[in-house]
Each structure stands twice: as structure tokens, then as C-alpha cells.
Amino acid sequence: MTQLSRIWEPLQIGPTAVKHRIMVAPHGQCYAEDHRPSERTIAYFRERAAGGAALLAVESTSASRYLSGAQPGGSTSGWRMSAYQRENIDHFAKLANTVHEHDSKLFIQFSTGGVNDVGRAWTDTWHPVWGPSRVPSPIMNEIPLEMDRDKIRELVEDYGTSANNMAEAGLDGVEIHAGHGYLPMQFLSPAFNKRTDEYGGSDSNRVRLVLQLGESIRERVGTDVTVGIRLSFDEYIGDAGVSPDLAERYLELLVESGLFDYFSISCGSWYSLHQTVPPMGAVDDAFLLPHGIRAKEIVGDRGKVFLCGRILDLPTAEHVLSEGGADMVAMVRAHIVDPFLIQKTLDGRADEVMRCTGANECLAAPAKGRQVTCMMNPATGREREWGHGTLKLTPAQKRVLVVGGGPGGMKVAGVAAMRGHQVLLFEQADSLGGHLNLLKRFPTRGRWQTVIDNLEEVLVRNHVDVQLGVTSTAEFLMENKPDVIICATGSTWDCTGFSSGRPDRTSIPGVEQSNVIDVGTASEKGLADPKSMGSRVMILDETGQYLPLGLAEVLGQAGVAVEVLSRFATVGDQLVGTQDLPWLLPRLAEAGVELNPGQFIEKIKGRTVEAYELWSKRPRFVEEVDTVVLAMLRTPNDSLFKGLQAEQAVPVYRIGDATSPRSVSEAIYDGEKLGRAI
Numbered sequence: 001m002t003q004l005s006r007i008w009e010p011l012q013i014g015p016t017a018v019k020h021r022i023m024v025a026p027h028g029q030c031y032a033e034d035h036r037p038s039e040r041t042i043a044y045f046r047e048r049a050a051g052g053a054a055l056l057a058v059e060s061t062s063a064s065r066y067l068s069g070a071q072p073g074g075s076t077s078g079w080r081m082s083a084y085q086r087e088n089i090d091h092f093a094k095l096a097n098t099v100h101e102h103d104s105k106l107f108i109q110f111s112t113g114g115v116n117d118v119g120r121a122w123t124d125t126w127h128p129v130w131g132p133s134r135v136p137s138p139i140m141n142e143i144p145l146e147m148d149r150d151k152i153r154e155l156v157e158d159y160g161t162s163a164n165n166m167a168e169a170g171l172d173g174v175e176i177h178a179g180h181g182y183l184p185m186q187f188l189s190p191a192f193n194k195r196t197d198e199y200g201g202s203d204s205n206r207v208r209l210v211l212q213l214g215e216s217i218r219e220r221v222g223t224d225v226t227v228g229i230r231l232s233f234d235e236y237i238g239d240a241g242v243s244p245d246l247a248e249r250y251l252e253l254l255v256e257s258g259l260f261d262y263f264s265i266s267c268g269s270w271y272s273l274h275q276t277v278p279p280m281g282a283v284d285d286a287f288l289l290p291h292g293i294r295a296k297e298i299v300g301d302r303g304k305v306f307l308c309g310r311i312l313d314l315p316t317a318e319h320v321l322s323e324g325g326a327d328m329v330a331m332v333r334a335h336i337v338d339p340f341l342i343q344k345t346l347d348g349r350a351d352e353v354m355r356c357t358g359a360n361e362c363l364a365a366p367a368k369g370r371q372v373t374c375m376m377n378p379a380t381g382r383e384r385e386w387g388h389g390t391l392k393l394t395p396a397q398k399r400v401l402v403v404g405g406g407p408g409g410m411k412v413a414g415v416a417a418m419r420g421h422q423v424l425l426f427e428q429a430d431s432l433g434g435h436l437n438l439l440k441r442f443p444t445r446g447r448w449q450t451v452i453d454n455l456e457e458v459l460v461r462n463h464v465d466v467q468l469g470v471t472s473t474a475e476f477l478m479e480n481k482p483d484v485i486i487c488a489t490g491s492t493w494d495c496t497g498f499s500s501g502r503p504d505r506t507s508i509p510g511v512e513q514s515n516v517i518d519v520g521t522a523s524e525k526g527l528a529d530p531k532s533m534g535s536r537v538m539i540l541d542e543t544g545q546y547l548p549l550g551l552a553e554v555l556g557q558a559g560v561a562v563e564v565l566s567r568f569a570t571v572g573d574q575l576v577g578t579q580d581l582p583w584l585l586p587r588l589a590e591a592g593v594e595l596n597p598g599q600f601i602e603k604i605k606g607r608t609v610e611a612y613e614l615w616s617k618r619p620r621f622v623e624e625v626d627t628v629v630l631a632m633l634r635t636p637n638d639s640l641f642k643g644l645q646a647e648q649a650v651p652v653y654r655i656g657d658a659t660s661p662r663s664v665s666e667a668i669y670d671g672e673k674l675g676r677a678i
Contacts, residue, residue, distance in 0.1 A: 004314055004345070006321040011054075011328060013304050014226035014261030016105050016172045018328070021321055022342060023055035024048055025264065025308050025330035026109035026175065026230075029372045030079040030365070031381065035067065036091040037081065040371075042098050043383035048335050049102035050388065052342025055328065056099055056106055058092075060177055063110035063162035064155055069121030079371070083108060083162035092169035100170070107173035107226065108166050110159060110213075114183030115144045115192065116270050132187045132209075133194040139270050152199070152209065155183075160216035163225070173226030173261075176213050180232060180276055181269030184210050188250060189269065191241040203249050214259035228262035228306075229254060233291040236272035244291065251295060255302050262328070264306035265295050274582035277333075278310060280358035281444025282583045285316050292325030306330055312356045314345055336362050337376045340388065351457070357450040361665050364577030375665040376454060378411075378672040391676065393420045398483035400678065401426065403472045403640065406434020407451060408656030408667035409488030414458035415675025424480065425459070426470040432456055434490055436664070438520070441527050442550035443587070451664070474643050484651050484678050487641040488671070491657035493518035494633040499542060501567045501600065501614075510604030511630070519631035523551050530558030534626020538609055539564045540601055541631040544574035548631035549584060549593075556591025563594040563622070567614050571595045604628055634661035653678075 008020050031040040037058075045056055061081045062068045069080045082088060092108075099106040115131035119142055129137075130151060131144035147155075163174045178184035186192040187209040193200050199208050210229065217227055231251065235241030242250075254260055267288060268276030278287070288309030296305045307326035311317050317329040334341055338354040345353065354376055361375040374380035379387050398421050402413045405427030417423040431437060433452040440448035459466060470476075477485055495518040497508030510516065517525075519539070525532045537560055541548040549572050552562045564571055575581040588595065602610040602619065609622045636658050644652040655674055656667035 004318050007314060007318050007329075011304065013173070013228075013328070015223060016226040016261075018054040018105055019103060020054045020342075021326075021328050022053060022314070022317060023306065023328050023330050024053050024057065024335045025306070025332050026057040026059050026107075026177070027332045027362075028059045028366050029381065031371055032079040032081045035062075035080060035082040035085065036088040037095045039384065040381065042095050043387060044381065045095060045106075046098050046102070047379075047383045047387050048339040049099045049104040050343075051335070051338075051340035052346065053104055053335060053339075056104055057175065058095070058106065058108040058171075060109050060111040060182070062112070064112050064158045066125065066127065067122060068111065068113040068117055083110060083166050084158055086165060089165050089169045092166060092171060096170040096172075105172040107175055107228070108171050109175045109177050109230065110162055111177040112155065112183040114186045115142070116140055116181050116186075118142070131183070132192055132199065135192045135194060137181075137270055146195075152212075156209075156212045156216045159213045160220040163217040163227075164220040167221045167225045171225070173228060174217060174221070175228045175230055175264065176210060176217070177230050178210050178232075179230045179264075179266045179269075180273075181271070184213065185232060185242065185269060189235060189241045190239070190246075191235065191237060191271070203246070204253060207250050207253050210254065211257055211259065214257065218259055226261045227259060228264060229260050230264040230266060232267050232269055232276075233265055233288070233295070234267045234275075235269045236267070236275050241269065241271065244294070247291075248294060248298060251298050255299055258302075260303055262304040262306055263295060263299055264308070264330070265292050265326075266308050267291070274579040277360065277363050277579060278358075279360045279578050279580045279583065280447045282358075283310055285310050285312060286320050286325075289320055289323060289325045292320065293323060296324050296326065304328060308332065310358075312358075313353075314341070314350075333358070333362065336372075336374045336380055352461070354454050355450050357447045359664070360578035360580070363579060367577040373665065375663075375668065376451060378669045386672065386676070391415070391418060397421055398678065399481060400424070400484045400486065401477055401480055401482040402486045402488060403477070404434065404488035404490055404656075404658070405429070405432040405466070405468070406488060406490050406656065406667065407436065407455065407664050408658075408671045409434070409486070410452075410455035410459060411668045411671025412486055412488065412655060412675045413464050413671075414455060414462060415672055416678060417459070417462035417464045419675070421678070423462075424465045424467065426472045427466070427468050428471045430468050432466065432468070435520075438523055439547065439550075442523075442546070443553055444583075445546070445550065472640065474640065474647065477644070478649060482650050484653070485644055486674065486678075487638070487644070487652065487654040487658050488656050488667075489637040489640055489654075489658045491634040491636050491661040493520040493631075494635050495630055497601075497630060497632065499567070499600070499632060501542070508601050508603060513604060513606075515607070515626060516604060516628045516630065519548050519551060519629050522627070522629040523547060526551050526554050530555050530560060533560070533629075535559075536561045536625050537563075537627045537629060538622060538625050539629040539631060541566045541571065542568075542633075543631050544568060544570075544572055546572075546575060546580060546584075548629070549575075549588065551629065552593045553584070553587055553591050556588065556593040561592070563596060565596050565599045565601065565611060567598065567600045569597055571597045601628075636661060
């Protein structure tokens with residue numbers, strides 16, 4: 001506890017006193033209903049307040065009479081909340097009261113989408129998107145209407161009205177979101193602000209809107225409510241946008257205004273979303289610390305500085321505080337994974353804290369129109385059913401045999417053991433982790449080991465009998481006198497070449513050749529010896545996931561000529577939402593990997609591959625291909641389950657890929673659900 005001394009110091013942020021220096025910054029959950037906090041929202045915040053967070057902040061919430069509704073992926077969010085609508089006050093009050101019950105404080109972040117919005121988000125209120133100038137969003141690409149002075153005055157008034165509503169609801173603070181590419185940042189960014197009037201051209205002119213928003217809020221709430229602002233210190237487009245030098249000049253002007261009690265430092269915009277919440281292996285922990293230090297030097301004792309940026313554990317947060325990089329440290333993903341990380345640490349149970357791996361499942365969900373979930377913590381978003389205190393001891397202990405030590409098998413074994421069952425886990429490999437043991441060996445993927453460690457710690461703590469190197473047969477399992485058998489036996493890669501994109505055939509002609517292998521086999525070979533599959537390799541990918549591209553990177557780095565084909569419009573399309581793709585593509589280019597979306601294989605003959613463009617059907621012949629790698633379907637390893645099910649000797653279940661090959665998140669979810677049910 002002594003090495004974390006700075007964390008436990010209380011802090012005064014304007015009129016708000018917090019009990020220590022760790023907060024949960026604003027982040028979207030998409031749990032709202034009718035544009036207001038739902039019971040799911042309240043349960044999510046209750047869990048993290050009960051877990052010990054000193055300060056929580058409500059996600060980016062519309063502060064305009066025109067409800068914002070866009071997500072970076074281009075889909076509108078029906079869950080977008082509104083602080084402007086007075087009918088929502090009671091719902092926000094319920095949320096605030098819930099957080100206050102646990103001696104935590106609640107702030108809310110105000111935002112307006114500006115050009116990064118959708119004018120047709122809501123059927124009854126179509127309108128052109130508004131921006132500082134006629135510069136469209138790099139993602140949404142709608143040509144905006146330049147805001148005139150009347151529209152600016154209206155927006156300024158709306159922010160004041162929204163702040164008054166939230167003060168009436170009992171929230172402790174409001175924050176202007178002038179980062180991440182929202183409208184206030186668009187006025188700050190030379191990339192979007194081309195104005196020649198009093199709102200453009202100079203630093204003091206571009207910052208004018210933000211100051212007017214702050215003034216409007218102060219006029220309505222005075223000094224009774226904490227007022228802050230979030231800033232992106234780097235837009236990562238050089239001097240064309242907000243650079244660190246420009247951000248420092250803005251910060252000085254904002255501090256001089258005396259309007260703000262704190263300054264929350266982040267980074268990125270819609271030009272660089274992958275920088276804002278970087279995925280596994282992309283950046284160092286606390287990568288924004290230099291910006292935090294510089295911000296604190298500018299702010300001094302004139303306000304408080306908050307800092308985020310891949311701060312995943314308390315020792316890292318302590319380092320940020322000790323280095324003078326912040327007064328308050330934001331730990332969002334860490335609290336999504338484990339809402340009780342603070343309380344566990346205070347109780348001397350830091351070894352029980354579940355750690356974030358950076359898979360960014362939480363980030364990918366909203367871009368696909370889904371509510372936020374966590375790969376590691378299935379209770380996220382399901383706190384009412386699976387939150388703290390809901391796991392009950394079994395009234396009748398059973399002897400539970402789990403076959404398979406991958407994520408699903410480890411999870412179900414741990415949950416069942418926590419409920420008091422006697423659990424034995426059999427794994428035929430010499431280590432736990434299943435296919436994660438393959439993934440973690442690829443570039444930037446080492447933190448998959450964190451998932452294994454998280455799950456294994458629960459097994460050890462709850463005395464699960466883990467037996468490695470065991471091949472489970474029906475006879476062997478029955479000799480162990482089970483009451484329940486759970487098959488978490490995973491899946492294998494299919495090498496038939498069947499594709500739902502070619503319903504006219506059951507395979508690719510030529511797949512029976514010895515130089516055609518599945519991506520799992522190829523990955524093992526490539527990691528052991530990148531030259532083992534020859535000097536020219538073609539990968540056909542239908543997964544859109546990391547594995548085939550990780551293999552391509554390893555081979556390309558070793559000098560192998562690699563071409564990746566996909567029938568989809570984007571190679572690696574499933575990596576867009578997790579923000580992995582913008583980091584991976586430059587590395588693939590550096591390795592010389594050729595990417596060809598919208599193409600497929602017609603047939604393979606010897607070392608010649610006949611490919612074709614999906615829509616034109618124009619053929620292309622690739623000669624001297626040494627190995628063709630298929631990353632296509634996976635087949636459940638369910639023969640053991642079916643055999644046991646046929647015998648009907650004891651109840652038998654299957655989970656994860658043994659049911660249907662899916663994601664790690666779904667395997668862990670299956671394990672949680674079944675572990676609670678048996």
C-alpha cells in the first residue's frame with residue numbers, strides 16, 4: 001500500500017471533493033433508453049462506484065436541442081443521451097443518487113457532433129450537419145452547413161441550459177468535450193476551421209466558441225458545480241490540425257479565462273481514432289504522460305489536470321501522479337474489466353484484480369450498433385444479473401469435469417468452483433490457454449497472456465484440479481465419476497475451401513494438394529521457420545481477423561513474398577472497430593505484403609493459382625506460388641460431446657467453439673453463463 005501513496009490522497013476539484021485520485025472518464029456504453037439513463041446504465045455506474053472509483057463521468061451526452069446521434073463507424077446511435085431535454089432530469093438524478101450512495105462523485109460530458117454527425121440520424125428531424133466551415137468529416141463525409149452567428153448563439157445557450165438541467169439533477173460537474181473531433185474541437189482545429197470572422201484565423205478567435213460555452217455554463221450554474229474541459233493534445237495530422245504546440249497555446253488561454261476547474265488531457269480526432277484508444281501492443285502504457293506533464297506545468301495551481309492514455313493498473317497511475325503528469329488519473333478500460341480494482345487493492349487483494357488486455361471489444365461494439373461488453377468481464381452491461389454479489393453458492397455440490405483449457409473451459413471451471421462445486425479440468429496440451437497460446441506469439445499480441453493469467457488465477461484461488469497433457473475419452477471421464485461433464489473442446493480450421501460466397505460448389509478445386517494448408521497449421525510452421533512454406537505464399541482470408549494478417553506480417557518480415565486475398569471490400573474488416581487495422585496496415589506495407597480485397601480463388605493447379613475479381617469475374621493467374629493458406633471456416637471439435645450425449649450417463653454440455661466457432665468474448669460468456677447455471 002505504501003508504494004501507492006499518491007493515489008490515496010484526496011483532491012479538491014473546484015467545489016467537488018473526491019476521496020482519491022482514480023476516476024472513470026467519460027466513455028460510451030450505449031445503454032441509454034429514450035435518450036436518458038436506463039436501469040442498465042445505473043447498474044453499470046453502481047458497480048463501479050461500489051468498487052471504489054472516486055469519480056465517474058457520464059458518456060458524451062448531447063447538449064444541443066438537436067440530438068446528436070452518430071458513431072465513428074457511420075451508424076447512428078439510438079442510445080445517445082440528451083442533457084438538454086428537461087424530461088430527462090429525474091433519470092439523471094436517479095443516476096447521481098446511486099453514485100453518491102457509495103461516496104463517489106458524478107460528472108457529465110457535453111458534446112455536439114458537428115461535421116462528425118449524421119444529418120439523417122433521426123427520422124423526424126433531418127437537417128444538414130453543422131460545422132465551423134464547409135469541411136466534411138473524414139469519415140461521415142457529409143458536406144456541412146457553416147454555422148452562422150445565430151446558430152452559434154443558439155448552441156451556446158443550449159450548453160447553459162443543459163448544465164442547469166444537470167445541476168438540478170444533482171450531478172457534481174459538467175465537462176465540455178473539446179477533444180476527439182467533436183464540434184468544439186472542430187473550431188479549435190485548423191483542419192476544420194477556415195473561418196475569417198471572429199471565430200477563425202487566430203488562436204484567440206478559434207478558442208472563442210469554447211470560452212463562450214464555458215461562460216454560458218458558468219452563468220447558469222455559477223461556482224456550485226465543477227466545470228471542466230477535455231482537450232486533445234495532438235490530432236496526429238501535424239500543423240494541419242491541433243498539434244502539441246497549438247494545444248499548449250490554447251491551454252494557456254483557457255486557464256487564463258478562469259472558467260474551468262480542470263483540464264482533461266487526451267488525444268486524437270476522427271482522423272486518428274486509433275490513437276485515442278490504442279489496441280493491444282500499439283503503444284506504451286501511459287503514453288500521454290509527456291503531454292500531461294507539460295499541461296500541468298502550464299496549469300500550475302490554477303486548476304487540476306486529468307490524464308488518460310492506456311493506464312491499465314494502479315502502479316502505472318501512481319507513476320503518472322509521481323511524475324507530475326496529472327492530479328487525477330483516468331482508468332476506463334481497467335474499470336470495465338474489473339469495477340472493484342480499487343476496493344480489492346485497499347483490501348490487500350491486488351492479486352485478484354482482473355487486468356485489461358487491450359483487445360478493445362468494448363470499443364468495437366458501439367461502431368457496430370451493439371451495446372458495450374467486455375471480453376474479459378461478461379458482467380459488463382449485465383450487472384443487474386451478473387454483477388457483484390449475484391454469484392451464489394450451490395445448494396448441492398457436484399463433481400464437474402471440464403474438458404478443454406481454453407478461455408471458455410477455464411471460465412466455466414472458475415465460475416463453477418466459485419459456486420462451491422468440485423471441479424476437475426482436463427487439457428490435452430501442456431499448458432492452459434487453448435488457441436490464445438498461438439495468438440500470443442505474434443507481433444504485438446503478447447498481452448493475450450494476460451487473459452490466460454486472469455482466468456488461471458481464479459482456478460488456483462478456487463482449487464480447481466487442473467490436469468495437463470490428458471487426452472479425455474468417454475471411458476476416462478466416466479472413470480472419474482462425474483455428476484456433470486462440460487466439453488470446451490474448441491474447433492479446428494477447415495481446409496475444404498468451402499465458402500458461403502460460392503454456393504455453387506463445396507470446395508476449391510485443387511485444395512487436396514500438399515501445398516494447400518489451413519491457417520492454424522501455417523501459423524505454427526511460420527512461427528517456427530518463416531521460410532518453411534517457400535518464397536511465395538498466398539493467403540485466402542474470409543475471417544477478417546488478426547491471425548491471417550499476423551501470419552502475413554511474420555512471413556513478410558522474413559522476406560517471403562506474401563499476398564492476401566479476401567472476397568470482402570476490406571482485408572481485415574473485423575479489425576476496424578478494435579482500431580487494430582490502422583496500426584497493422586503500415587507494418588504489412590513495410591513487410592511488403594500485398595493486399596487484394598474483392599478477390600477470390602477459382603482453382604489451384606500445382607503452383608499456379610487462378611484468382612478472380614469478385615464483381616467483374618476478371619481472372620488473374622499467379623504463378624510459382626509455393627503455399628496456399630486457407631483462413632476460412634472452423635469446425636467444432638464436438639465428437640466427444642456427441643458420444644457422451646448419446647450415452648446419456650450424466651448431463652453433458654458444450655460451450656465456446658465446441659458449440660459454434662466464434663470469438664473469445666463469446667467463449668468466456670458461455671463459460672460464465674453455464675458456470676452459474678449448473
